[in-house]
Amino acid sequence: MGYRTAVIGAGRIANSHLSGVRAIPEFALVAIADVNEERARELGQTDRLNCYADYREMIREEKPDAAIIALPHYLHREAAVFCAEHGCHLMIEKPMAISLNECDEISAAVRRSGVMAMVGHTQHYMAANRTARELVRNGSLGKLVMINDTRHGDYFSADRPDWFFRKELAGGGRMMNLGSHSIDRIQWITDRSINKVKASLTFYGNRGDVEGSGLVYSENEEGVPIMISQSGYKGAPRNELELIFTGGMIRVEGGGALSVSRGGSYERVEVDSGELLFARQYADFLEAIRSGREPECSLDYARGVIAVVESIYRSHECGHMIEVPKTAKIL
Ligand SMILES: NC(=O)c1ccc[n+]([C@@H]2O[C@H](COP(=O)([O-])OP(=O)(O)OC[C@H]3O[C@@H](n4cnc5c(N)ncnc54)[C@H](O)[C@@H]3O)[C@@H](O)[C@H]2O)c1
Known part of the structure; x- marks a missing residue:
């Protein structure tokens, strides 16, 4: 039998994790927990998983080798610390936690227990982003001069x-939940940290107390300017990252379609999209567990995303440009 794996949280993203794990035979799904036990039962049916309402009871009883934490953001810290203390390797959904302090608590527990842990920043495993990263690395488009990352879509849907929609539970709104994807893909594709931000947010959503939009001017460690534009209000959905170089441009649309210009119009570049991105994520997790190497999205890296998000909130509050606390090296 492979690494016995348990899932915590049977919500909207849980099924993608189940599919990813199923694709890697070295993992064996054994159990699932959700306070809504009915949901756990429904989702666990296909794999005949043992179902629990209390994840602590599941971890104590099943003693899995690995735990997948797919819970509301405010619960990532407590579940990650508990599972690490019980010897489980951890796949933690993004964002790692809702503050840098909470990230540090998780990292300390993981270090103490000697387990492997990673955060599921899915942007790393999208074929278009992986090819974009290779293009940036090979330098054929010249010098990177600016980046625009735009993502719009109704955040306040029923x-x-x-x-x-509750800041204390989610750590924030649009920027914490989806801005973190933009921050991740920008930093990871370019291999450079964002180290300054000036942000302006709005709070016009019809639910809760979190921001519904954010416009962020930022700069990376080499001074390259980056605009992040996120709107969660009604309008035409858009999800586009554009990297502009001295010798051309790269565009990734909807996370899937990659185009490159070397002068003139964009031309579509075919990417290998055959493999499930969650399967790639679990292949990375497996390799990290087996070899002891850091996963592509290590805790240090994921902490760096939270450092930027926290700085965005601080910048909005004080109205100034904020230096992002020093973050770990991008892998
Ligand atoms: N990588 C991605 O692209 C992506 C996409 C969607 C969601 N996510 C992330 O996945 C995580 C979960 O999001 P979701 O959309 O599935 O949320 P969700 O609300 O649909 O699911 C959360 C589940 O946790 C359960 N839960 C709450 N408290 C619990 C507790 N104490 N013990 C056990 N279960 C408990 C809820 O009943 C619910 O079923 C979040 O971190 C979110 O940001 C990531």
Whole structure:
């Protein structure tokens, strides 16, 4: 039998994790927990998983080798610390936690227990982003001069669970939840940290107390300017990252379609999209557990994303440009 794996949280993203784990035979799904036990039962049916309402009881009883934490953001810290203390390798959904202090608590517990842990920043495993990263690395487009990252889509839709709209439970709104994807893809594709931000947020959502939009001017460690524009209000959905170089441009749309210009119009570049991105994520997790090497999205890296998000909130509050606390090296 492979690494016995348990899932904590049977919500909207849980099924993607189940599919990812199933694709890697070295993992064996054994159990699932959700306070809504009915949901756990429904989701656990296919794999005949043992179902629990209390994740602590599941971890104590099942003693899994690995735990997947797919819970509301405010619960990432307590579940990660508990599972690490019980010897489980950890796949923690993004964002790592809702503050740098909480990230540090998780890292300390992981270090003490000697388990492997990573955060599921899915942008790393998207084929278009991986090819974009290679293009940036090979330098054929010249010098990077600016980046625009734009993502719009209705954040306040009725089907989004309530906890997403409470700052104390979600750590923030649009920027914490989806801005973190933008921050991740910008930093990871370019291999450079964002180290300054000036942000302006709005709070016009019809639910809760979190921001519904954010416009962020930022600079990376080499002074390259980056605009992040996120709107969660009604309008035409858009999800586009554009990297502009002296010798051309790269565009990633919807997380899937990659285009490159070397002068003139964009031309579509085919990417290998055959493999499930969650399967790639679990292949990375497996390799990290087996070899002891850091996963592509280590805790230090994921902490760096939270450092930027926290700085965005601080910048909005004080109205100034903020230096992002020093973050770990991008892998
Ligand atoms: N990587 C991605 O692209 C992506 C996409 C969606 C969600 N996410 C992340 O996944 C995580 C979960 O998001 P979601 O959309 O599935 O949320 P969700 O609200 O649909 O699911 C959370 C589940 O946790 C359960 N839960 C709450 N408290 C619990 C507790 N104490 N013990 C056990 N279960 C408990 C809830 O009943 C719910 O079923 C979040 O961190 C979110 O940001 C990531």
